[in-house]
Amino acid sequence: MYRSLFPRDIFAEMDRLQRDVQQAFDLSPSIRGIAWNGFPALNVGSTPQTLEIYAFAPGVDPSALEVNLERGLLTISGERKSALPEEGDKAAVHINERFEGAFRRVMTLPEDADPDAVNARMSDGVLHITVQRRASAQPRRIAIQ
Template sequence: MYRSMFPRDIFAEMDRLQREIQQAFDIEPSIRGIGRGGFPALNIGSTPQSVELYAFIPGLDPDKIEVNLERGVLTIAGERSDSLSSKETKATVHINERFAGRFKRVLSLPEDVNPDGVSAQYRDGVLHISIKRNETSQPRRISVH
C-alpha cells in the first residue's frame, strides 16, 4: 500500500537539525537577556547585594568545570564525556539526547559586581555561583534628622 520515502524518524532528524542551526546563530547571552538552547541551562537572578547564577550540569566531575571572571565577563566551561559511544560498551545507539562534549557559556555581568566576592559550589548537578555587588552600589537608608 502506502510506503514512505523517508525514514521513520524524519521528524526527529528535522528537530535535531533545527536545534543545531539555531545554536549556530545564537548570540551569547547577557545577564539582561538570556538566549535559549545553550548548554548548560542557566537560571540567573539578583538581589541588592549579589548576582546569583545556577548552571544545571548533571553528571560532571567538579574538577572538570572551569569558572572565570574577567573584566565583567563570566565564563563557564567544561567537558562531559559520552558514555554510550565508549569503546568498551559496543552498544548500538538509537537515541542520544544527552549533550556530550566541550561546552562554554559566556555572560556579561553588571558593572557593579565585585570580582573579589565570587563563590562557586557544585552539588547534585547544579553549579551555584554567587557574585557580590560593590558596597558602594548597594542601597542604603539615610536617616533624616
C-alpha cells in the same frame, strides 16, 4: 513526532536536521548570555547584596568545570563526557539526545559586581555562583541634617 530506532530512517534524519537548524538560529548571543538551548542552562537572579547564578550541569564532574571572571565577564566552561558505550563494545546507540563534549557560557556582570567576592560550589549537578555587590553600590539611608 516520528522517531525510529533504526539509524538510517530518512524521517528521523530530517527531524534531526530540522532541530539542528532551529538551534543554530536560537543560539544568538545577548548581553545576558546565550539564548535558550545553551549548555549548561542558567538561572540568574539578584538581591540588593548579591548576584545568584545557577548553572545546571548534571553528569558533569566538578573537576571538569572552570569558572573565570575577567573584566566583568563571567565564563563557565568545561566538558561533559559521554555515558554511551564505546564503539568497540559491540553495542548500538539508537538515540542520543544528551549533549556531550566541551561547552562554554559567557555572561556580562553588572558594574557593581565585586570581582574579589565570588564564591562557587557544586551540589547535585547544580553549580551555584554567588557574586557580592560592591559596598559602595548598596542602598543606604541618608540622614537629613
